Amino acid sequence: MSSIDYNEKIPNNVNLGEDRALKRALEHWQPNYLNWWKDMGPEGSQDFDVYLRTATSVDPQGWAQFGYVKMPDYRWGIFLNPAEQDRKIHFGDHKGEDAWQSVPGEYRANLRRIIVTQGDTEPASVEQQRHLGLTAPSGYDLRNLFQVNVEEGRHLWAMVYLLHKFFGRDGREEGEALLQRRSGEEDNPRILQAFNEKTPDWLAFYMFTYFTDRDGKFQLCALAESSFDPLARTTRFMLTEEAHHMFVGESGVSRVIQRTCDMMNELKTEDPAELRAAGIIDLPTIQRYINFHFSVTIDLFGSDQSSNAATFYSTGLKGRFEEGKRSDDHVLKNDSYPVLEVHDGKLVEKQVPMLNALNEVLRDDYIKDSMGGIKRWNKVIEKAGLDFRLAVPHKAFHRSIGALKDVNVSPDGVVLTDEQWQEHVDEWLPSQQDREFVNSLMGRVVEPGKFANWIAPPVIGIDRQPVDFEYVRFN
Numbered sequence: 001m002s003s004i005d006y007n008e009k010i011p012n013n014v015n016l017g018e019d020r021a022l023k024r025a026l027e028h029w030q031p032n033y034l035n036w037w038k039d040m041g042p043e044g045s046q047d048f049d050v051y052l053r054t055a056t057s058v059d060p061q062g063w064a065q066f067g068y069v070k071m072p073d074y075r076w077g078i079f080l081n082p083a084e085q086d087r088k089i090h091f092g093d094h095k096g097e098d099a100w101q102s103v104p105g106e107y108r109a110n111l112r113r114i115i116v117t118q119g120d121t122e123p124a125s126v127e128q129q130r131h132l133g134l135t136a137p138s139g140y141d142l143r144n145l146f147q148v149n150v151e152e153g154r155h156l157w158a159m160v161y162l163l164h165k166f167f168g169r170d171g172r173e174e175g176e177a178l179l180q181r182r183s184g185e186e187d188n189p190r191i192l193q194a195f196n197e198k199t200p201d202w203l204a205f206y207m208f209t210y211f212t213d214r215d216g217k218f219q220l221c222a223l224a225e226s227s228f229d230p231l232a233r234t235t236r237f238m239l240t241e242e243a244h245h246m247f248v249g250e251s252g253v254s255r256v257i258q259r260t261c262d263m264m265n266e267l268k269t270e271d272p273a274e275l276r277a278a279g280i281i282d283l284p285t286i287q288r289y290i291n292f293h294f295s296v297t298i299d300l301f302g303s304d305q306s307s308n309a310a311t312f313y314s315t316g317l318k319g320r321f322e323e324g325k326r327s328d329d330h331v332l333k334n335d336s337y338p339v340l341e342v343h344d345g346k347l348v349e350k351q352v353p354m355l356n357a358l359n360e361v362l363r364d365d366y367i368k369d370s371m372g373g374i375k376r377w378n379k380v381i382e383k384a385g386l387d388f389r390l391a392v393p394h395k396a397f398h399r400s401i402g403a404l405k406d407v408n409v410s411p412d413g414v415v416l417t418d419e420q421w422q423e424h425v426d427e428w429l430p431s432q433q434d435r436e437f438v439n440s441l442m443g444r445v446v447e448p449g450k451f452a453n454w455i456a457p458p459v460i461g462i463d464r465q466p467v468d469f470e471y472v473r474f475n
């Protein structure tokens, strides 16, 4: 009989060696996880040596160890940020009480649901991205894709750790189900819709890591406030990894824009057709991708009015973004917040109880944050001396959740009839033709230092390595 030494195999800072029941549960889950990785992880990549960052502890020296790793051998570990002494609950009805080190019985079902929903997004994005390695624009980008993928895998481990440690048999069952759902599969899809969409090309990948991983950041930030201390500590550490994912997205889109602007100047044209003939992605197409990914992602925050959101907050399960930095009473029972609805063919604001609008509050915080990258992308265009400017669409544009789901709204916030929508939709969202064009550019470039024609090289490499470093070795 083979026995696995998990102190060796699973780097951790949770005293795994001393918790036999937990060890056994994870021991049971690990081979299933590896089978899932083989089936649904990056296609055709099992043998590559990839220059990856691995976390071996949470301190500054330990969490970013670089070296060549075959991905199935990546050391997926379990890390919680250090405990804060005497941490108190700082919002909701339990404000001022000690943070929970175990799960209060009355909140068990809701906490489990929150953890499962977060956990489900992690393997989902790996599944969505599993074909992208075949068309990487460079070895540098290929490595970044794989880095994101292994860390999403680690985020799944983080959530499964909580399920196994604190939720007994139901937790173990949920841990298995997380390996069984599949992104986009009709019979057993992932829980949230944005995680069932395809990520068909690299422009979509950069948009996804910019916009949708940023949703991850905001969800994790809200959970990092949780009264359930192990959840707060594990999500805090996940956030350190998440930053790189958003960097991959922001710098990726920026490099596409850089290349497009360079070619617009070189060819002295703004005409999308001429640019496309030169194998370049035109700026209006980039804008349509932004519109799509932004709108699909802001749906992830849920209905604008939600009694669940109120319950999660009041019971202390999930806080607001940067809860600790806010100066209100952190109970919010007497506050209101504006949400949008359509009245007489126009979008109007309506004040509703703040507690019920907490999804909208988080969505608005997200929107503010996501506009930062757009500003920086516009700087690239401005520096190139061009007039085009990118923007995020109105938050009522192309929504599928909440009060705005059945109305047609243009990117600048005008309510439209079905006919008007149909007439313009291809100007606002990627059309079949756009997708086919972008897809036609996708070809594999992996020679160190070489980049596909439609994207500029990065300014610097990973881990201070040169841009032409051999980030992936194919065996």
Ligand SMILES: [Fe+2]
Pocket: 122, 151, 152, 155, 216
């Ligand atoms: Fe993640």
Ligand SMILES: [Fe+2]
Pocket: 152, 213, 216, 242, 245
């Ligand atoms: Fe991520």
